[in-house]
Amino acid sequence: MKILVCISSVPDTTSKINFTDNDTRFDTNGVQFVINPHDEYSLTRAMWFKEKQGASVTVASVGEAAVEATLRKALAIGADNAIRVNAIATDGFFAAQQLAAIVKEGGYDLVMAGRESIDYNGGMVPGILATLTGYHFVNAVNGLEIDGDIASVTREIDGGKEILSASLPLLVGSQKGIVQESDLRIPNMRGIMMARKKPLEIKEPVEAITATKAVKFEKPEAKSDCKIVESVDELVNLLHNEAKVI
Amino acid sequence: MSVLVFAESSEGKFKKVALEVTSYGKKLAEQMQTNLVVVTAFVEDIDPLAKHGAEKILIGNQDSLKSSDAMIWADFIVATAQKENAEVIVIDSSANGAFVAPLVAAKLQAGFASNVVALPESLSPFTVKRKAFSNKAFNHTTFETDKKVLAVAKNSFGLFENPVQPETETFNPALGEGKITRTALDKAQGKVSIADADIIVSGGRGLKGPENWHMVEELADVLGAATACSKPVSDLGWRPHSEHVGQTGKQAASNLYIAIGISGAIQHLAGVNSSKVKVVINTDPEAPFFKSAEYGIVGDAFEVVPQLTEKIKALKAENA
Numbered sequence: 260m261k262i263l264v265c266i267s268s269v270p271d272t273t274s275k276i277n278f279t280d281n282d283t284r285f286d287t288n289g290v291q292f293v294i295n296p297h298d299e300y301s302l303t304r305a306m307w308f309k310e311k312q313g314a315s316v317t318v319a320s321v322g323e324a325a326v327e328a329t330l331r332k333a334l335a336i337g338a339d340n341a342i343r344v345n346a347i348a349t350d351g352f353f354a355a356q357q358l359a360a361i362v363k364e365g366g367y368d369l370v371m372a373g374r375e376s377i378d379y380n381g382g383m384v385p386g387i388l389a390t391l392t393g394y395h396f397v398n399a400v401n402g403l404e405i406d407g408d409i410a411s412v413t414r415e416i417d418g419g420k421e422i423l424s425a426s427l428p429l430l431v432g433s434q435k436g437i438v439q440e441s442d443l444r445i446p447n448m449r450g451i452m453m454a455r456k457k458p459l460e461i462k463e464p465v466e467a468i469t470a471t472k473a474v475k476f477e478k479p480e481a482k483s484d485c486k487i488v489e490s491v492d493e494l495v496n497l498l499h500n501e502a503k504v505i
Numbered sequence: 506m507s508v509l510v511f512a513e514s515s516e517g518k519f520k521k522v523a524l525e526v527t528s529y530g531k532k533l534a535e536q537m538q539t540n541l542v543v544v545t546a547f548v549e550d551i552d553p554l555a556k557h558g559a560e561k562i563l564i565g566n567q568d569s570l571k572s573s574d575a576m577i578w579a580d581f582i583v584a585t586a587q588k589e590n591a592e593v594i595v596i597d598s599s600a601n602g603a604f605v606a607p608l609v610a611a612k613l614q615a616g617f618a619s620n621v622v623a624l625p626e627s628l629s630p631f632t633v634k635r636k637a638f639s640n641k642a643f644n645h646t647t648f649e650t651d652k653k654v655l656a657v658a659k660n661s662f663g664l665f666e667n668p669v670q671p672e673t674e675t676f677n678p679a680l681g682e683g684k685i686t687r688t689a690l691d692k693a694q695g696k697v698s699i700a701d702a703d704i705i706v707s708g709g710r711g712l713k714g715p716e717n718w719h720m721v722e723e724l725a726d727v728l729g730a731a732t733a734c735s736k737p738v739s740d741l742g743w744r745p746h747s748e749h750v751g752q753t754g755k756q757a758a759s760n761l762y763i764a765i766g767i768s769g770a771i772q773h774l775a776g777v778n779s780s781k782v783k784v785v786i787n788t789d790p791e792a793p794f795f796k797s798a799e800y801g802i803v804g805d806a807f808e809v810v811p812q813l814t815e816k817i818k819a820l821k822a823e824n825a
Binding site for chain 1: 573574575576579599600601603604606607608610611612614615616617618619620632636637638639640641642643644645646647648649650656684685686687688689690691692693696697698700701704728736740746747749752753754760761771772775778781782784785790795796797798799800801802803809812813816817820
């Protein structure tokens, strides 16, 4: 089984979000970049497929040289090889077209892409990639088992979950739950040393359209101070008469 | 030219989000000086759509639409968009909306923006405001494409009544066979989901253990609220992952969010910023959550929460 895990390199979840150049650009100053959490869950699940079912695992990302550090971390966790498309991912449509070229060339049985990245939260790459490649597709996946060429996929729905059956090749928009938080792996020294020797191929981008542009950013308005109330009676009164939410 | 809204139904009834996107579509059509078309499937009572401004309603009822394969639904919406020459397609941000919307965009070669919170601030270039950076910021996105797909963030726009006498039509374009089949469904009956909830009661490690969750559930019961939790609580296995609200969990976009014994880590706040009124109950006056909340009580959850449940019960009885 050949698996491709799509990796987005995103600001660490604790990052303070600031903008620069007159609020037209995300300020990367002092920001540490990590594997997008939903992608890290996917990668960990892929490692189990590798260890238990003999899968090979490729990781791929669209980005400039800086994303190689994130790809090396994925290699240190255990991926076999990495591909970087040498282009700025101007929007999700552009990124999906680049990844589609990799998917078509590599002939993967399973492609895993996080449900969304935690920076732009576009939530579009898995779906667009599935449409461009013709792979069977399930989004918001928090459980995945594969037996032969049939996958049993757990999809989170509003208020519950459903189990779906699909044949390979399959693309999943995966999320937390596909493995647990405690299953995530921290690369050890041996992994980090080995990662340096693993192949990291750089590809030039294919011709693609950018459908949208983020032209300006803003932070939410500073909110007024929290009203600290002394009694439950006062709270109920405020929620009923002032906020009118109960 | 037209604006097309996909109104999702569940068991033959419209969800609140369907009426919210219809309200959005109506205002957008007015702004663009065009007409609104709403597409839906398997519903008989279309009055709620008519009440929110749906001038024309297309209804699918073919068996193909019973498929669990979102590609079939995307083909259905695309066929409608082509029939009605839609320039903008508006979809909600429910689990199904988030599944199908990018597929529609890809099939139409349309630009896509999710988490949209307002009507376009400009039609040329077409520019919308959307949430990004896990609710820590907004961005203004312009479209380079003629066709656009917008996914409207839940509870960001509101409901607007605009009663019309709609023209309705049954529409069943040729659709393929779904490639994905459902083998099991596990949906909590009689419980409000975080996605659909107007009120959410959420608990953190301050509750000390899963055996104390009855306090959260009792308060949620009197409020008709969904229950939720912080990430450590779901990681510890006290509560299911489906209740985790935060950056990598669910987004809470409710009118009221009550946080009990949750200190307010930045990742948790990212998941609740879209809620309108936040109430924090915590023993620690320095808990960062107070800075993000509208109302707070510094106190012991074990005393405050049962009192709160009783007082709200009394208030409800008074107003019944």
